[in-house]
Amino acid sequence: MTDATLTSWIDVPAGHDFPLANLPFGIFSNPRGGARPGMRLGDHVVDLSACHALGFLDGVEVNAEVLVAPVLNPLMKLGKPVTVALRERVQTLFHSDCAELRDRSDAHASCLVAMDDVQMHMPVEVGDYTDFYSSEDHARNVGKMFRDPDNALLPNWKHMPVGYHGRASSIVVSGTPIRRPMGQTRPDPDAAPVFGPSRLLDFELEMAFITFEGKPMGERISTAEAEDHIFGLVLFNDWSARDIQKWEYVPLGPFLGKNFGSSISPWVVTLEALDHLRVAGPNQDPAVLDYLTYEGDSHYNVPLEVEIVPEGQGAGQVVCRSNFRHMYWNMRQQLAHHTVNGCNLRAGDMMASGTISGPEKGSFGSMLEISWRGTEPVDMPDGSARKFIQDGDTVVMRAPYFGEVRGKLLPA
Numbered sequence: 243m244t245d246a247t248l249t250s251w252i253d254v255p256a257g258h259d260f261p262l263a264n265l266p267f268g269i270f271s272n273p274r275g276g277a278r279p280g281m282r283l284g285d286h287v288v289d290l291s292a293c294h295a296l297g298f299l300d301g302v303e304v305n306a307e308v309l310v311a312p313v314l315n316p317l318m319k320l321g322k323p324v325t326v327a328l329r330e331r332v333q334t335l336f337h338s339d340c341a342e343l344r345d346r347s348d349a350h351a352s353c354l355v356a357m358d359d360v361q362m363h364m365p366v367e368v369g370d371y372t373d374f375y376s377s378e379d380h381a382r383n384v385g386k387m388f389r390d391p392d393n394a395l396l397p398n399w400k401h402m403p404v405g406y407h408g409r410a411s412s413i414v415v416s417g418t419p420i421r422r423p424m425g426q427t428r429p430d431p432d433a434a435p436v437f438g439p440s441r442l443l444d445f446e447l448e449m450a451f452i453t454f455e456g457k458p459m460g461e462r463i464s465t466a467e468a469e470d471h472i473f474g475l476v477l478f479n480d481w482s483a484r485d486i487q488k489w490e491y492v493p494l495g496p497f498l499g500k501n502f503g504s505s506i507s508p509w510v511v512t513l514e515a516l517d518h519l520r521v522a523g524p525n526q527d528p529a530v531l532d533y534l535t536y537e538g539d540s541h542y543n544v545p546l547e548v549e550i551v552p553e554g555q556g557a558g559q560v561v562c563r564s565n566f567r568h569m570y571w572n573m574r575q576q577l578a579h580h581t582v583n584g585c586n587l588r589a590g591d592m593m594a595s596g597t598i599s600g601p602e603k604g605s606f607g608s609m610l611e612i613s614w615r616g617t618e619p620v621d622m623p624d625g626s627a628r629k630f631i632q633d634g635d636t637v638v639m640r641a642p643y644f645g646e647v648r649g650k651l652l653p654a
């Protein structure tokens with residue numbers, strides 16, 4: 243159900259990112275208690291532990307322990323039927339027509355916490371992080387810049403969702419500053435490499451999905467089964483040091499140019515909440531192998547934007563307007579490919595889309611593409627210009643239903 247058909251007795255302004263139809267999961271703390279699971283509704287957090295203690299979650303197969311855990315993993319380990327039932331129960335509880343909690347004003351203060359009073363935390367303990375490379379326009383742009391404009395895509399690209407294993411330990415929640423990395427680069431291709439701060443610091447506009455437990459090691463998950471193993475999505479800024487990356491990445495792929503930090507939005511938007519945004523994907527030609535075929539609309543129409551806010555400025559410059567629908571490979575295909583060799587998944591694994599670029603200028607999802615390798619600087623409202631990210635800049639990514647992920651770049 244969408245916003246229009248679901249109204250709450252809590253005031254949620256029209257067009258808000260977090261209407262009753264959304265109800266994402268997150269981990270919050272407030273003066274009353276430590277980090278624990280909550281759900282976002284308008285400008286409030288639903289305190290699930292408090293609702294449970296007062297009996298408002300009776301009938302949902304959750305126990306008190308998972309609702310006071312500092313991450314969502316224990317709740318997710320109960321499986322999708324439980325998280326779906328929990329979300330549906332909370333949706334009922336806060337619906338305009340439901341009097342159970344609405345008319346218990348004595349319980350409102352414990353069950354509902356104003357967003358102004360909370361701090362958000364990492365929603366999950368990420369076990370493994372995989373980064374795909376699934377936007378055709380991004381892969382083409384990068385291929386044109388660094389390889390052959392006439393053969394921008396490598397021969398494997400349209401046959402499999404290419405990806406690599408990233409680093410989970412440095413994934414941080416929105417608001418956490420990121421320090422410009424030091425590293426080894428070779429700015430002059432005819433001279434020896436040098437050590438120092440990265441000079442080409444970039445963002446990557448991505449979305450990431452978080453998995454439930456998969457199957458035992460050795461078994462695969464089909465595209466038809468994939469959605470049963472996807473909990474929800476977050477916005478994902480995969481900070482990248484282009485100069486470190488360029489020197490290090492052959493032959494084993496990205497390493498220190500990528501693993502110094504990735505930022506995520508704090509609210510995990512469930513796959514169910516995004517159901518009304520499903521759209522058809524692109525025609526895949528050449529035809530994919532059988533295990534990558536799928537039925538039904540499996541892409542999602544989620545508009546995305548990126549703003550750079552210079553140090554000390556209230557507002558910045560929107561440098562990108564893209565959309566999650568600009569994916570060649572969808573999440574079901576990514577998950578089927580990831581497990582086709584028997585690789586197992588755990589609750590809390592995170593799988594990022596890869597940079598999401600659209601087909602035209604203005605929709606590119608990284609400064610590398612926006613400034614076309616630094617040849618086309620972007621003007622900022624304060625009179626400065628950007629080829630890449632400067633110290634003190636805050637990068638903000640936004641999407642309806644997701645809110646935002648923001649991170650400030652600190653000097654090396």
Ligand code: CA
Binds near residue numbers: 373446448480594597
């Ligand atoms: Ca990436």
